[in-house]
Each structure stands twice: as structure tokens, then as C-alpha cells.
Amino acid sequence: MQDGNGLDHLAGERAMAQFDLQAMKVYLAGGQREYEISTKMAQLVANDPVFSKEDRVRLARKDLYKNSLRKAGHAWKTILEKGLSEVEGLKLRHFVDEPTYTDLHWGMFIPAIKGQGTEEQQHKWLPLAYKMAIIGCYAQTELGHGSNVQGLETTATFDPTTDEFIMHSPTVTSTKWWPGGLGKASTHALVYARLITDKKDHGIHAFIAPIRSLEDHTPLPNVTVGDIGVKFGNGGYNTMDNGFLRFDHVRIPRENMLMRLATVTKDGKYVRSNKPRQLGYGAMVFVRQGIVIDASIYLSRAVTIAVRYSAVRRQFGNKDEPGELQVIQYRTQQSRLFPLLATAYAYRAVGFWMKSLYADVMKRLNDNDFSTLPEVHACTAGLKSITTSVTADGIEECRKLCGGHGFLCASGLPELYAAYVPACTYEGDNTILLLQVARFLLKTLSQVSKVRPVGTAAYLGNIKQLSTQNCKVSQGHDWLNTSVLLEAFEARSARQAAAVALRLAKGSGSEAEFQENTPELVESARAHCQLILVSKFIEQLQTGTPEGIRKQLEVLCYTYAFSQLIDNAGDFLATGYVTGNQIALAKEELKHMFDKIRPNAVALVDAFDHTDDYLGSALGRYDGDVYTHLYKGAFKESLNDTVVVDGYEEYLKPVLTQNLWAPHSKL
Numbered sequence: 001m002q003d004g005n006g007l008d009h010l011a012g013e014r015a016m017a018q019f020d021l022q023a024m025k026v027y028l029a030g031g032q033r034e035y036e037i038s039t040k041m042a043q044l045v046a047n048d049p050v051f052s053k054e055d056r057v058r059l060a061r062k063d064l065y066k067n068s069l070r071k072a073g074h075a076w077k078t079i080l081e082k083g084l085s086e087v088e089g090l091k092l093r094h095f096v097d098e099p100t101y102t103d104l105h106w107g108m109f110i111p112a113i114k115g116q117g118t119e120e121q122q123h124k125w126l127p128l129a130y131k132m133a134i135i136g137c138y139a140q141t142e143l144g145h146g147s148n149v150q151g152l153e154t155t156a157t158f159d160p161t162t163d164e165f166i167m168h169s170p171t172v173t174s175t176k177w178w179p180g181g182l183g184k185a186s187t188h189a190l191v192y193a194r195l196i197t198d199k200k201d202h203g204i205h206a207f208i209a210p211i212r213s214l215e216d217h218t219p220l221p222n223v224t225v226g227d228i229g230v231k232f233g234n235g236g237y238n239t240m241d242n243g244f245l246r247f248d249h250v251r252i253p254r255e256n257m258l259m260r261l262a263t264v265t266k267d268g269k270y271v272r273s274n275k276p277r278q279l280g281y282g283a284m285v286f287v288r289q290g291i292v293i294d295a296s297i298y299l300s301r302a303v304t305i306a307v308r309y310s311a312v313r314r315q316f317g318n319k320d321e322p323g324e325l326q327v328i329q330y331r332t333q334q335s336r337l338f339p340l341l342a343t344a345y346a347y348r349a350v351g352f353w354m355k356s357l358y359a360d361v362m363k364r365l366n367d368n369d370f371s372t373l374p375e376v377h378a379c380t381a382g383l384k385s386i387t388t389s390v391t392a393d394g395i396e397e398c399r400k401l402c403g404g405h406g407f408l409c410a411s412g413l414p415e416l417y418a419a420y421v422p423a424c425t426y427e428g429d430n431t432i433l434l435l436q437v438a439r440f441l442l443k444t445l446s447q448v449s450k451v452r453p454v455g456t457a458a459y460l461g462n463i464k465q466l467s468t469q470n471c472k473v474s475q476g477h478d479w480l481n482t483s484v485l486l487e488a489f490e491a492r493s494a495r496q497a498a499a500v501a502l503r504l505a506k507g508s509g510s511e512a513e514f515q516e517n518t519p520e521l522v523e524s525a526r527a528h529c530q531l532i533l534v535s536k537f538i539e540q541l542q543t544g545t546p547e548g549i550r551k552q553l554e555v556l557c558y559t560y561a562f563s564q565l566i567d568n569a570g571d572f573l574a575t576g577y578v579t580g581n582q583i584a585l586a587k588e589e590l591k592h593m594f595d596k597i598r599p600n601a602v603a604l605v606d607a608f609d610h611t612d613d614y615l616g617s618a619l620g621r622y623d624g625d626v627y628t629h630l631y632k633g634a635f636k637e638s639l640n641d642t643v644v645v646d647g648y649e650e651y652l653k654p655v656l657t658q659n660l661w662a663p664h665s666k667l
């Protein structure tokens with residue numbers, strides 16, 4: 001999608017491409033219809049001045065937030081006026097490209113009501129939420145507890161005399177802290193609180209609490225609410241009003257407790273349904289599965305900028321070629337950049353699969369089949385963890401790959417990083433989530449002789465074979481076999497999990513021993529997730545990939561798998577499945593893959609189809625006209641509004657005109 005000024009500095013690069021670019025764009029968009037919607041919404045946002053991202057990093061917080069409210073309001077108006085479908089609306093929000101209160105309203109408040117509300121409650125709340133007559137947020141985390149959901153302190157005490165719950169924040173640490181949209185925008189909060197009936201604590205349940213007047217938006221009586229303060233980076237996540245909230249004995253009707261999983265009757269009786277209480281965590285599972293495809297999008301933005309810039313930037317030369325070399329020609333640049341390019345493709349493929357996994361579990365849950373829930377929880381938690389960590393690090397690596405210019409906000413990379421990096425923490429701290437995967441693996445292994453593992457854990461059913469047979473690769477091209485690769489990842493993961501499981505089994509079963517082994521548990525969870533990523537990327541390629549792009553996708557898939565193998569060589573070697581020589585052979589194969597990517601690199605990032613408006617980067621421009629735009633951009637800097645800087649008279653002039661020796665000067 002070219003929106004440069006005509007002159008294409010990257011035309012030579014594009015002419016080298018060896019695959020069907022249009023087919024790749026459609027593949028990455030998820031289909032022809034999605035591609036068309038995406039193109040239409042990208043243009044709609046790019047052509048609407050209200051959505052402009054210019055100056056975002058220069059705005060003070062108040063202006064930034066107000067501007068963000070303006071955009072969110074305008075987006076909603078556009079959706080209504082143009083009669084956009086839900087898919088179109090989501091795409092529009094995507095291209096507006098800034099975190100805002102509507103994310104939590106649509107992404108967590110509504111899904112939580114759908115998942116945990118009775119039909120009657122859904123009838124009451126969803127129509128209001130769908131037309132945005134109320135704005136909701138997801139108020140789970142408190143000052144004192146985030147990861148430990150069972151440790152939350154807010155209470156909801158049932159009063160049978162009035163048929164109400166009394167919402168209360170008994171301690172400072174019980175203050176709700178972090179919920180997005182809570183600080184300034186929300187009228188309602190989905191509050192996770194300890195349910196108390198007749199002095200009995202039934203643990204954490206969800207309640208809908210009105211917090212602001214629908215008349216004038218002021219906080220309701222005995223509700224203390226506000227924004228928690230400026231966050232990391234310029235722009236970034238500061239468009240979001242992450243908030244605090246305290247209740248001082250605030251009364252809400254009994255019907256405001258979401259009662260699909262448990263009920264409190266009028267006379268105060270607590271009744272659990274026969275559904276697993278983990279369904280109360282459903283909104284988190286929903287967001288975690290979506291985060292994988294988001295990771296691909298964010299990483300692909302950084303990689304697009306770094307690849308295009310690396311093809312434009314020239315440094316040094318060699319005696320064999322005239323002129324200076326494009327930095328993309330350097331092997332070191334390729335070995336840092338191309339695996340990230342391959343990773344963005346891998347996460348896209350796995351993200352598509354995640355969507356189908358989620359659709360499947362939702363269908364099962366509707367039929368009261370809860371059998372796959374633990375596996376889906378482990379999978380969404382683990383892949384959320386790995387993909388966000390790698391993406392955040394990858395964005396930062398792309399910044400370094402752009403040298404000094406990457407450090408300028410004009411590169412688009414600092415803001416991208418600031419907006420993305422909290423994904424490693426929100427929706428579950430990444431280490432906490434890997435520990436969940438590890439617990440799942442331990443449980444699966446402990447039952448393996450009785451219950452055949454399914455889905456992404458099925459390979460653990462072959463634990464004996466995977467623990468005894470070693471890798472058969474004897475020449476580089478032996479690695480060019482997806483079964484050989486898959487078996488290497490399976491054997492490494494199975495062996496790592498079995499080793500730590502065995503160590504724990506030999507012990508006393510104490511919590512202290514478990515804690516002692518958590519570093520190994522996290523490593524084994526990571527190994528399991530890397531296996532899922534490699535295997536699902538391979539699986540996606542093998543199911544109906546168009547001819548014109550298959551070869552390139554295979555190259556990217558091998559690049560991804562080899563770079564994972566090499567980056568984790570220590571683990572692979574420690575399990576004894578592969579030898580040092582086999583790793584060396586994989587390294588050689590990876591270099592061959594780089595040679596295959598090189599002529600296609602620019603076209604492979606073009607296929608992500610990010611507009612210049614969406615990228616917001618002088619370095620990543622489609623036309624490659626980097627230097628002109630960096631130079632022009634400097635004149636937009638507010639320090640350059642005047643030729644002589646504001647402050648000269650008061651602070652610079654005296655320094656320059658005193659003409660006195662400083663007392664400590666030795667000159």
C-alpha cells in the first residue's frame with residue numbers, strides 16, 4: 001500500500017521479490033474479506049485528520065488523554081454513522097492505534113458479562129454496553145495483589161435485610177489499582193471481590209458496580225476514583241486512564257453479582273453451579289488468545305521499519321563492490337533481523353490457530369464439555385507469555401538495528417515499545433503464566449499412564465520414546481525435514497519436563513521444594529511453548545497455503561525453527577537429544593535461509609501491508625525516503641518554533657555574557 005510521494009527508493013529491492021506479494025498480503029490478513037476490510041479501514045483512518053498521530057509524543061498528559069477521548073468518541077461516531085460491522089469496527093479501532101478505555105469495555109467488560117452473567121443479566125447489561133450507554137472496565141487488580149487473584153481484599157457483603165451487597169475497600173492495599181478506563185472514563189466497573197454471606201467468605205466473585213453518575217459523570221457517593229498517574233515513555237500507554245477505586249460501604253442490588261457460576265438467593269443462601277469456578281477467569285483467557293496475533297502485528301511493525309531502513313542505510317564498503325554497502329547485506333544485521341521477521345510470520349500463523357482453538361473451547365463450554373479447559377488455559381497463558389516477551393524484546397532490538405536514528409521518536413520505535421511493553425505484565429505477569437504452564441505439564445505427566453494427553457500436550461504420551469531415541473541428523477540438509485525438527489522440539493520439551501517432574505517426585509512434595517525448582521519449571525514451560533509455536537507454524541503451512549507463497553513461508557518457518565534451536569542450544573544440548581555438531585549443522589542451514597530471505601526481505605515486510613500512517617516512522621516509510629523526512633521532521637520539533645530558544649534571555653545569555661573566571665577555574 002504505497003502512500004509515499006512517488007519516488008520509490010526501495011524499488012530495486014521490491015523488484016527482487018520471488019513470491020506473489022498480493023497472495024501473501026491476503027494470507028497475512030487472514031483471508032480475502034479480512035484483507036479488503038483491513039485496507040478500507042486503514043484508509044479511512046489515514047484520511048481522517050481527527051485520527052492523526054502527529055505530535056502524540058510531544059503532548060502533555062492532559063492534552064494527550066483529551067485527544068484520546070476525542071479519537072475514541074469520533075471512532076464510535078464513525079462506526080455508527082457508516083454502519084460498520086463488528087469486524088470493521090474492530091479494525092477501525094486497530095488502525096486508530098492507541099490504547100483507550102473502549103479496549104477494556106469491548107475486550108473485557110462485555111466478555112466477562114457474557115461469560116459469567118446469567119441470561120437475564122446479559123439481557124439487562126449487554127444492550128446498554130453494546131450501545132455504549134454505559135462504559136465498563138475490568139477492576140480485578142488491587143494495590144496489594146495482582147497475580148494472586150485469590151488474595152484480593154475488596155469485600156461484597158450480602159445484606160438480606162435490603163437485598164443488597166455492600167461493596168467495601170477495607171485496607172489501603174484493597175484499593176483497585178490499574179484497571180484501564182477506570183481512571184476517568186468508566187461509568188461501571190466489573191469488580192472482583194470476596195463474597196461474604198452470613199459472615200462466611202466464599203472467595204472471589206464478580207460484581208457490576210456503578211461508579212459514576214450517568215447524569216454528570218461525577219463519582220457516586222462513597223466512591224473514590226481517579227487516574228493512577230503517568231506511565232513509562234512518551235505517548236505509549238499514557239493515552240489510557242489506568243485508575244484507582246475505593247468503596248466505602250457502597251450498596252449495590254443483589255442482581256449485580258454475576259450469577260452464572262454461583263448464586264446468592266434473596267435469603268442469603270450461597271449456591272454454586274456445577275460449572276468449574278475457573279470459568280470466572282474466562283475474560284482473561286479471551287484476551288490472552290487475542291494477544292498472540294497482536295504480538296505478530298506489533299513485531300511486524302518494528303520489523304517493517306528495521307528491514308526497510310536497513311535496505312536504505314549504507315555504511316562502509318568493500319573492495320569487491322562499488323559504493324557503500326546497505327547494512328542489510330551484513331550477516332550480523334541479517335542474523336538479528338531475519339529471525340524476528342520469521343517470528344512475526346510464525347506468530348501470525350499461530351495466532352490464526354489460537355482463534356480456532358478458542359472457538360472450539362467456547363463451543364465445548366456451551367455444551368457443558370469442560371475437558372479441554374486446562375489445556376486451553378495452559379496454551380493461552382503460555383503463548384501470551386512467550387509472544388509478548390519476545391515481541392517487546394524484538395521491538396527494542398529493531399530500535400538498535402536502526403542505529404542512532406532508531407532512538408528518535410521519529411523512528412516510531414520508542415513509542416511502539418512504550419505502548420507494547422506492558423503486555424509482558426498485564427493480563428498475567430509472564431513468569432506467573434509460565435508457572436501455570438509448568439503446573440499443567442507436571443499434572444499431565446503425573447497422569448500419563450492413565451490418561452492419554454491430548455492437543456498440544458499429546459506428545460507427552462510418547463515420553464518413553466522421546467526420552468530414549470536421539471537425533472539422527474548427520475548432514476545439514478537432514479534438518480530440512482519438518483518431522484526431524486518437530487521431534488527435536490518434542491524431545492527437548494519432554495525431557496526437560498520429565499527431569500524436573502522426576503526431581504520433584506523424589507522429594508517430599510513440599511511447597512519449598514516446588515519453589516526451589518521454579519527456574520527449571522519455567523524453562524520447561526518455555527520449551528513446551530516453543531514446541532507449540534514451531535509445530536503450529538508448520539501445521540498451518542501444511543494446510544492449504546497458496547502455491548505462490550508456500551516456498552517463502554517454508555523458508556521463514558525453517559528460519560524460525562532453526563533460530564529457536566540455536567538460541568536455546570544450551571537446553572537442547574543439556575537434554576542429550578542433540579550434539580554440538582548437529583547444532584553447528586543447523587547454524588549453517590540457518591545462513592542458507594538468510595540467503596533465501598535476503599532478496600525477498602523488503603517484499604516480505606510489504607506483505608504486512610502497514611500504511612505509512614499506521615507505522616508513523618520516518619525510517620520505515622514505504623518509499624524509503626528516510627533522510628528527507630528525518631530532516632523535515634526536525635522542523636516540527638517545538639524547540640525549533642523559535643530560532644532563538646525560549647530561555648535564552650534568562651539562562652543562556654547570563655552564562656555567555658558574565659565574562660568572569662569561575663572561582664574554581666585553573667585556567
Ligand SMILES: CCCCCCCCCC/C=C\CCCCCC(=O)SCCNC(=O)CCNC(=O)[C@H](O)C(C)(C)COP(=O)(O)OP(=O)(O)OC[C@H]1O[C@@H](n2cnc3c(N)ncnc32)[C@H](O)[C@@H]1OP(=O)(O)O
Nearest residue numbers: 089093102103106107146147149150278281377426427428
Ligand atoms: C470498537 C473498539 C473495540 C476494541 C476491542 C479491543 C480488544 C482489545 C482487548 C484488550 C486488550 C488489552 C488490554 C489488556 C488490559 C489488561 C487487563 C488486565 O491485566 S486484567 C487482570 C489480569 N490479571 C491476571 O492475569 C492475574 C494473573 N493471575 C491469574 O490468572 C490467577 O490467579 C492464577 C493463574 C495465577 C491462579 O492462581 P491460583 O491462586 O493458584 O489459582 P486458583 O486457585 O484460582 O486456580 C487454580 C486452578 O485453576 C486453573 N486456572 C487458573 N487460571 C485459569 C484460567 N484462566 N482458565 C482456566 N483455568 C485456570 C489452574 O490451572 C489451576 O488448575 P488445577 O487443575 O487446580 O491445577
Ligand SMILES: Cc1cc2nc3c(=O)[nH]c(=O)nc-3n(C[C@H](O)[C@H](O)[C@H](O)COP(=O)(O)OP(=O)(O)OC[C@H]3O[C@@H](n4cnc5c(N)ncnc54)[C@H](O)[C@@H]3O)c2cc1C
Nearest residue numbers: 138139140141145146147178179180422426427428429431
Ligand atoms: C498497563 C497495564 C494495564 C493493566 N490493566 C488492568 C486492568 O484493566 N484490569 C486489572 O484488573 N488489572 C490491570 N493491570 C494489572 C495487571 O494485570 C497486573 O499488574 C499483573 O497481573 C501483574 O500482577 P502484579 O502487578 O501483582 O505483579 P506481582 O505479582 O506483584 O509481580 C511482581 C514480581 O513478582 C513475581 N512473582 C509474583 N508472584 C510470584 C510467584 N508466585 N512465583 C514467582 N514469582 C512471582 C512476578 O513474576 C514479578 O516479577 C494492568 C497492568 C498494567 C501494567
